[in-house]
Amino acid sequence: MDHFDVDLFVIGAGSGGVRAARIAAGYGAKVKIAEEYRVGGTCVIRGCVPKKLFVYASRFAHEFEDAAGFGWNVEGVSFDWPTLVANKDKEIARLEGAYRANLERSGVEIIAQRAVIEGPHAVRLADGTRLTARTILIATGARPNLGLDFPGRELGITSNEAFHLESFPQRIIVQGAGYIALEFASLFAGLGAQVTVVHRGDKLLRGFDEDIRARMIDEMKQNGIGFELNATIDGIFAFESGKRVRLNDGRDLFADEVMLAIGRVPNTIGLGLDTVGVELNEAGAIAVDAASRTSVPSIYAVGDVTDRVNLTPVAIREGHAFADTVFGGKPWSVNYDVIPTAVFTEPEIGVVGLPEAEARAQGRRVDIYKTDFRPMKATLSGRVTRVFMKLVVDQADDRVLGVHLIGEGSAEIAQIAAIALNLSATKADFDRTMALHPSAAEELVTLRGKHASSDPLPEASTEVTPAL
Numbered sequence: 453m454d455h456f457d458v459d460l461f462v463i464g465a466g467s468g469g470v471r472a473a474r475i476a477a478g479y480g481a482k483v484k485i486a487e488e489y490r491v492g493g494t495c496v497i498r499g500c501v502p503k504k505l506f507v508y509a510s511r512f513a514h515e516f517e518d519a520a521g522f523g524w525n526v527e528g529v530s531f532d533w534p535t536l537v538a539n540k541d542k543e544i545a546r547l548e549g550a551y552r553a554n555l556e557r558s559g560v561e562i563i564a565q566r567a568v569i570e571g572p573h574a575v576r577l578a579d580g581t582r583l584t585a586r587t588i589l590i591a592t593g594a595r596p597n598l599g600l601d602f603p604g605r606e607l608g609i610t611s612n613e614a615f616h617l618e619s620f621p622q623r624i625i626v627q628g629a630g631y632i633a634l635e636f637a638s639l640f641a642g643l644g645a646q647v648t649v650v651h652r653g654d655k656l657l658r659g660f661d662e663d664i665r666a667r668m669i670d671e672m673k674q675n676g677i678g679f680e681l682n683a684t685i686d687g688i689f690a691f692e693s694g695k696r697v698r699l700n701d702g703r704d705l706f707a708d709e710v711m712l713a714i715g716r717v718p719n720t721i722g723l724g725l726d727t728v729g730v731e732l733n734e735a736g737a738i739a740v741d742a743a744s745r746t747s748v749p750s751i752y753a754v755g756d757v758t759d760r761v762n763l764t765p766v767a768i769r770e771g772h773a774f775a776d777t778v779f780g781g782k783p784w785s786v787n788y789d790v791i792p793t794a795v796f797t798e799p800e801i802g803v804v805g806l807p808e809a810e811a812r813a814q815g816r817r818v819d820i821y822k823t824d825f826r827p828m829k830a831t832l833s834g835r836v837t838r839v840f841m842k843l844v845v846d847q848a849d850d851r852v853l854g855v856h857l858i859g860e861g862s863a864e865i866a867q868i869a870a871i872a873l874n875l876s877a878t879k880a881d882f883d884r885t886m887a888l889h890p891s892a893a894e895e896l897v898t899l900r901g902k903h904a905s906s907d908p909l910p911e912a913s914t915e916v917t918p919a920l
């Protein structure tokens with residue numbers, strides 16, 4: 453192992469760092485991993501996992517309401533926020549333990565301290581200990597972006613604190629229109645809060661297909677969520693037992709909590725990057741090549757700190773590819789072409805592949821297939837909600853370039869659709885796939901009739917009546 457203390461020193465035990473450390477150790481490398489907070493990182497501790505648990509909790513509200521139409525009497529149900537938080541904390545602690553155990557079983561030494569870089573092969577721990585490493589991997593993730601400063605900004609919470617609120621906010625203002633903002637808006641509304649979304653633009657979910665963006669706002673309004681669009685927060689002030697929020701047009705809104713969710717920024721500050729010459733890109737993320745190597749040959753970076761595609765499975769793949777390449781002699785790099793993604797709002801969004809506008813911007817001629825129908829469950833529950841599905845198909849070779857879904861189960865459908873897109877499935881492949889009835893997903897393989905993108909949809913169908 454030449455003259456270094458370790459072969460690999462990983463900074464950050466989140467999705468990317470943990471995978472890289474475990475795989476590298478599996479190849480016989482001597483590995484240490486530093487974590488300043490909790491092992492598991494954002495996804496496990498204060499991201500995907502606790503969020504999905506909260507989403508599950510919030511969805512019982514609709515289930516209870518819908519149950520009446522199916523003959524159930526569920527009067528007198530109530531919700532207890534402290535119970536949810538405590539049970540969630542227990543599960544997160546269990547998962548953290550599992551992550552620790554996996555690392556230790558793989559032979560990785562966990563150092564519960566902040567680490568910074570001192571040289572191309574040197575790191576310094578918070579307690580002053582210095583260590584040398586043949587290779588350093590930066591996997592420090594990202595943190596909430598607090599945006600421009602304004603009076604009382606410190607009175608707002610971020611997603612980090614939203615997981616630990618002592619009392620349930622009966623009224624909450626959420627600033628932002630990305631997936632994290634909308635997921636929290638949706639889950640708080642489901643749990644019974646009065647929710648207002650404040651967004652500086654007039655559309656939600658930048659980067660998503662325009663049809664999805666337009667429809668989601670209608671669905672959220674249907675669920676009682678209020679919107680203040682083209683608005684920003686100018687100040688937050690303590691007011692009685694809650695907060696007063698001053699909007700840029702001078703109006704005041706009142707709430708128990710104000711959640712700031714306008715994006716995330718890579719964790720690069722104070723890491724010592726400038727001292728060793730690790731370059732950042734224009735967005736302030738660590739610049740890396742396809743092998744996740746930074747401008748310093750012995751230093752690599754994976755995950756959100758590189759701001760490529762900020763999702764857990766992507767960070768994990770980047771970490772895995774790095775370890776296989778550098779320690780396993782099996783070089784490969786991550787393919788970013790087909791990445792399924794979901795927004796766990798109510799109803800949820802599932803997406804894989806290109807939005808229509810992006811496909812067209814690439815110079816492709818595309819055919820659009822859409823359907824919009826009332827889900828079968830809504831026929832008895834009486835809930836006002838729609839399922840929406842859209843396929844973007846390349847005219848040149850009939851390949852399905854994008855699948856865009858809103859409705860129950862959309863995340864699960866998008867994951868499976870990703871297999872089809874990975875196999876370069878054509879619209880003809882979708883068409884000759886046997887439908888599974890009765891399901892919502894069957895509409896994806898029975899879509900007929902192209903739409904110019906501005907065409908209105910035909911009179912809605914429901915999944916009750918398949919194309920017989």
Ligand SMILES: Cc1cc2nc3c(=O)[nH]c(=O)nc-3n(C[C@H](O)[C@H](O)[C@H](O)COP(=O)(O)OP(=O)(O)OC[C@H]3O[C@@H](n4cnc5c(N)ncnc54)[C@H](O)[C@@H]3O)c2cc1C
Nearest residue numbers: 464466467468488493494499567592593755756762763764
């Ligand atoms: C609310 C929320 C919901 C999300 N939901 C989803 C979802 O549904 N699906 C999905 O795919 N993704 C989701 N994400 C994104 C996902 O969590 C991230 O993409 C993923 O965690 C990135 O992994 P990472 O390894 O790059 O960084 P992280 O998981 O953030 O890990 C970085 C770790 O480094 C530690 N660290 C930082 N600096 C240092 C230092 N100097 N020394 C030691 N340790 C340090 C941090 O404490 C952290 O534990 C969500 C994120 C949030 C915030």
